Amino acid sequence: MRVFENQVQFVKYEVLREVARYSFEDNLEKGKKVIPLILNPGPEPRFRCCVYHEREVTKERIRMAEGGDSANPLIVEVLDSACDQCPVQRYTINENCRGCLAHRCEQACPVNAITYIGGKAIMDHSKCIECGRCAQACPYNAISDVMRPCRRACPTGAIEINKEKKAVINPDKCIECGACVYQCPFGAIQDKSEITKVIESLKGDRSVYAMVAPAFSTQYNSAELGQIIAGIKALGFQDVIEVALGADLVSIEETKELATHLESHSVMTSSCCPAFVQYVDHEYPELKKLVSTTVSPMIATSRLIKKIDPDAITVFIGPCVAKKSEKKQADLLGDTEYVLTFEELSALIDAKGIALEELEPIPLNNASYFGRIFASTGGLTESVKHAAKQLNLGLEIKSLACDGIKECDKALKLTKFNRQTANFIEGMACIGGCIKGPVTMHHGNKDKSAVATYGNLAMEEDQQDALRVFDLQEISLHRHK
């Protein structure tokens, strides 16, 4: 039985599953009318104030399952009816206030926003600058930090509040990492889906290939990995390829690039995390020239598949929202046709009524240990170091693996001011790496060891062993092909 982390993940999943079910049956137009009623039959609401509100939210989720607002360039959208208009003020005084004599909060406030009425502290929100000193000073924990979860989650300050108190995403700051998608307790920020397009492709004549990201090793507790591969094939995919194989390709290419790059620069950064690359674009445009031009494992895997089957349609399946944006970039357009998440894969499998637990496992074993460990922070660095040794490049790599945007920002800032001591920076937008991506089915503390186990199961010892079976000539592994 599939286990959901919480109700937010479940309500998103059930809409995706129903949309997929009706799409498989070529009956989505009818589905759009009946899904809100099927999922929210009433008369009692399941979670919200009333069943009519719930049906409205379901309609918005159906719209997202169909691809969302095409006029909005961002891959993430705020669902208007689902946003609960959480409090705008960040610090509020709660009932723990005992009206003490010391008034430490008042003394701590640098802008005189706290006064006393009837012996209790009162906050003037028009003055508050949200410094938080009052909350630290209060010995009774009587001042709460109720920053909106979406704003707290956003590592780039891209979430603003409009005059209706709804969240709005600033496209100039958003790096499409998806942190808000995962953190909103109402599920009011969602990623656009391509499930209906993938289903249409699966019905068509061309071969459709699934490319599973290495993070999939942490995803499904109820079935063996081999059964998930069998499930993907049962959906109608021609074959399932490990993106770890593309990671093997990338780590070798990026290592060679690093050797050349360091002849004229002091630092190079990785490029496999699209949210990190977008962060550099937005916040440190002067450092763009330091970002590796090697494509990501997703793109490399697509190009590898298309070298063998030029008519292939490739579908990436992973833990990542930003990958949905990466594949649309002008210089990568056409490499990867569609991007699905693990959540969406689950919806597809269940919509088809495929019982994973009953399937005969199918092996997935082309990539090496070093491609597979890309899924957690530090894995890419380990792979590049191994490749440097194997290739005898005489490279002395001083690496820095940055776990999350905050650490990335620190490393980029030091680089900008010529204080960076590392010469290779691995940038990962999600803390923990891809295994902690926003649209994974499972965020657990055993995820890292699951990746290591998956890595150790690889038959091929290292990158070059994994790649020897491929004819790699004529595959461009750089952007701007």
Next chain:
Amino acid sequence: MVIQVCIGSACHLKGSYEVIQKLKGKIAEGALEDQVLLKSSFCLGQCAQAVSVKIDDEPVYSVSPDTVDEFFAVSIKGRL
């Protein structure tokens, strides 16, 4: 004649690489490059009988590193 050797996971685990290397060797040995085009392929749909090999549009053959010599002699060389 186009020969496709599956390099999907099930076949890969059972020795696609060796099969390809041996076929390459045989083709070079007989200087058959003009007549035989050796390609790799993803899943040919017969995972249980790995390593899957396909000649033009014929049904899939099951070849292993041990039987590749015989397969080459009978099904490839024998028909050129």
